[in-house]
Amino acid sequence: MYKEQITDREAISMLLLFVIGSTLIIGIGGDAKNDAWIAGIAGILMALPIILVYSRISSLFPGKDLFDILTSILGKVFGKTVAVLYIWYAFHLGALVIRNFGEFINTVAMPETPMLVPMLCLGLVCIVAVRAGIEVLGRISTYLVFPLMAIIMIVQILAIPELKPNYIKPFLSQGIMPILKGGFSAFAFPFAETILFIAVFFSLKTKRSPYKVYFSGLSIAGVLILLLTIRNIMVLGDLLGRLYFPSHVAVSRINIGNFLERIEVSVAFVFIVGAFVKTGVCLFAACRGIGKVFNLTDYKPIVIQTGLLMIYFSYIVYDSIMEMRNWAFKVYPYYAFPFQVILPLVIWIAAEIKTRKKAKQC
Amino acid sequence: MIFLVLIVYAVLILYEFIPLYKQKQWPEFAANAVLGVLSLTVAILLSVEVKIPSPSKPISNVITSVFGK
Numbered sequence: 055m056y057k058e059q060i061t062d063r064e065a066i067s068m069l070l071l072f073v074i075g076s077t078l079i080i081g082i083g084g085d086a087k088n089d090a091w092i093a094g095i096a097g098i099l100m101a102l103p104i105i106l107v108y109s110r111i112s113s114l115f116p117g118k119d120l121f122d123i124l125t126s127i128l129g130k131v132f133g134k135t136v137a138v139l140y141i142w143y144a145f146h147l148g149a150l151v152i153r154n155f156g157e158f159i160n161t162v163a164m165p166e167t168p169m170l171v172p173m174l175c176l177g178l179v180c181i182v183a184v185r186a187g188i189e190v191l192g193r194i195s196t197y198l199v200f201p202l203m204a205i206i207m208i209v210q211i212l213a214i215p216e217l218k219p220n221y222i223k224p225f226l227s228q229g230i231m232p233i234l235k236g237g238f239s240a241f242a243f244p245f246a247e248t249i250l251f252i253a254v255f256f257s258l259k260t261k262r263s264p265y266k267v268y269f270s271g272l273s274i275a276g277v278l279i280l281l282l283t284i285r286n287i288m289v290l291g292d293l294l295g296r297l298y299f300p301s302h303v304a305v306s307r308i309n310i311g312n313f314l315e316r317i318e319v320s321v322a323f324v325f326i327v328g329a330f331v332k333t334g335v336c337l338f339a340a341c342r343g344i345g346k347v348f349n350l351t352d353y354k355p356i357v358i359q360t361g362l363l364m365i366y367f368s369y370i371v372y373d374s375i376m377e378m379r380n381w382a383f384k385v386y387p388y389y390a391f392p393f394q395v396i397l398p399l400v401i402w403i404a405a406e407i408k409t410r411k412k413a414k415q416c
Numbered sequence: 417m418i419f420l421v422l423i424v425y426a427v428l429i430l431y432e433f434i435p436l437y438k439q440k441q442w443p444e445f446a447a448n449a450v451l452g453v454l455s456l457t458v459a460i461l462l463s464v465e466v467k468i469p470s471p472s473k474p475i476s477n478v479i480t481s482v483f484g485k
Binding site: 170348349356359371 | 441462475482
């Protein structure tokens with residue numbers, strides 16, 4: 055089989071787009087209101103140790119993906135059970151992202167179109183990209199990451215007249231608890247979702263690469279998310295917690311000399327690209343996992359059916375947008391905790407023991 | 417709607433299953449067939465507007481009962 059390989063730069067761009075993907079549009083820090091940016095910092099700080107664990111797992115087994123690692127350290131039966139759990143997580147996460155996209159399009163752009171249509175469009179693009187391989191996703195991310203950064207920065211500068219710095223005060227008005235809760239929610243969505251990248255980093259070139267990729271990708275994405283959150287708070291103030299898509303509303307307030315206005319389509323563009331990369335990575339991880347669990351030689355033949363299942367699942371997963379928001383902030387952090395923290399810790403400890411034993415035998 | 421679904425899946429079979437069959441990649445063929453039957457079933461159910469239960473309600477019930485609101 056042809057060995058897929060991506061460069062560090064491609065991996066960093068992919069990770070960056072994955073992290074900012076759906077976060078840009080939904081926002082972080084649910085309950086923390088105008089302290090959401092502190093919650094963001096707390097989320098990044100909480101994510102740092104677990105990112106170390108992910109990169110350590112990835113660099114202990116160069117050239118192997120998450121599912122190879124699972125079967126080689128946890129044994130055939132238990133390893134495959136955990137692999138099935140991760141396939142479910144990747145599949146579910148991909149479906150949630152597609153659903154976010156569908157709700158977004160349905161709310162702001164095309165309220166009368168059935169939601170399945172935009173979701174099908176996004177899903178089909180992801181299916182084509184994943185069928186072409188992870189290299190294609192990596193390359194498209196490198197091409198798109200600079201235009202996206204430029205758009206985000208230009209919009210950020212254009213938003214300066216709308217900023218009202220007094221909205222950010224008072225600091226810590228509700229005490230520390232909402233911030234910790236918001237930080238935990240920011241940790242689970244989006245920072246620790248990068249666990250799925252262990253399934254992608256088999257294709258990196260060197261052993262040190264995972265550290266570099268994880269840390270630079272996460273720090274750039276963290277800074278971007280913080281900047282955007284601060285902008286949203288300063289533009290919207292108290293309204294922030296009551297909107298489904300705060301970035302979209304914040305950018306739609308921009309009005310330069312009655313000429314440059316209605317530029318919120320830039321937010322939609324950034325979100326579409328991010329959602330595409332995020333869904334692509336999730337679909338890739340799910341297909342690769344299915345391929346590994348059933349001992350297939352290649353994952354590519356099953357991409358179409360898995361992708362279609364993902365789209366249908368995203369169509370049935372929520373009843374309404376209220377449920378989606380509630381799920382993303384209240385339920386999801388707890389639901390994802392075992393996949394993001396407990397299982398990786400178990401895998402890491404088992405991997406350390408296994409490699410030490412191997413080193414002794416040699 | 418249901419005819420549209422059937423036509424699309426017929427095209428998919430022509431496009432995907434027949435090459436796998438010709439190359440005799442039986443594990444891929446079997447996995448693909450299982451997933452295909454599953455997705456065809458869901459697609460037909462969606463096209464005749466059957467309400468398929470979502471797993472997010474039970475998950476959220478379990479989590480709110482354990483951790484509180």
